[in-house]
Amino acid sequence: MKTVNHVTCEKRSYTREFTSHQHEFGQFLFPLKGSLDIQTKLQEINLNPDYCFYIPPKLEHNYRSMDRNEFLILDIPIKYLPENTSDMYIRLDKQWGSIRYLLLEEAKSQESTSSLVDLTRYVTSKLQISKPLSIEYIHKHYKESIRLETLAKIEHYHPVYYSAWFKDKTGKSPKVYISELRLNEAKQLLISTGWSMSKISEELGFENSSSFTRWFVRCEGLPPQKFRILNNR
Known part of the structure; x- marks a missing residue:
């Protein structure tokens, strides 16, 4: 089981082979190119660039991508999360599109961890109101x-x-x-x-x-x- 002690924001790609795991942190997935098949105990999702997906801590999930892909991933330590978050499948509307853009800029610069933490706090606050x-x-x-x-x-x-x-x-x-x-x-x-x-x-x-x-x-x-x-x- 993976753990994370600080906020991580970076681009990642995934293979065609199903991988199964869970982690001790929350994770946002923002598709930039291609799609990702995600399976949980109760859901099967094909995540494409019109949506984003939040995976809460300790949620067992399988994932793979059958095409060329690139995702922006935000790994969030538990200390930044509201209590008892659950998975969320979110339409990438204008507001979430702006959030993705700001996170992309943070992933490029990596100059100030404080600005990324501030942005992450804003993102996690939306888990309670969305x-x-x-x-x-x-x-x-x-x-x-x-x-x-x-x-x-x-x-x-x-x-x-x-x-x-x-x-x-x-x-x-x-x-x-x-x-x-x-x-x-x-x-x-x-x-x-x-x-x-x-x-x-x-x-x-x-x-x-x-x-x-x-x-x-x-x-x-x-x-x-x-x-x-x-x-x-």
Whole structure:
């Protein structure tokens, strides 16, 4: 098992042969060229330059690359990590792209370890605030019908494993999490608009106002019309 006592940021390449290991530090992988097949107990990921991946300490993983490849690797000692981090598959959006660029510059210069440590602290702080891709998807699509298989596929999990992973992340099942988002939005619409029940039910993705009303009563214990009256006094 590998250990690391200081932050390391460097370019690496990988072979076609599967290698299996774990380490006593956290690791970010930023693909620069090619892709990397990564297998954990619960996931199988083909990591390409549109994404990055965080591997927490002590997570057993297999990896290989079937093409010409180059990766920017950030090895992070435990002392810089939040407690109980878990693996994260992250879309390389504009912000993460900027982080990769800054890390590349640090890897080139290697002049000041303090600036690399400061940047690493910023990167690890995002482990606490970044939403996993499937949870981002839920927040964008919770008004629609969402299949568990769709969410599991986004995170590269089997649906059974995904449900356990999701509950560990949020403390709730996907069904309850989605229902709570819809309920909060329903309450907001009832209080802040004069929309009819039909308009609100359509906005939230229900077939009709009757199904919306039945659902609201199950969740809140009173009809939406009464909720509106009580909260608009």
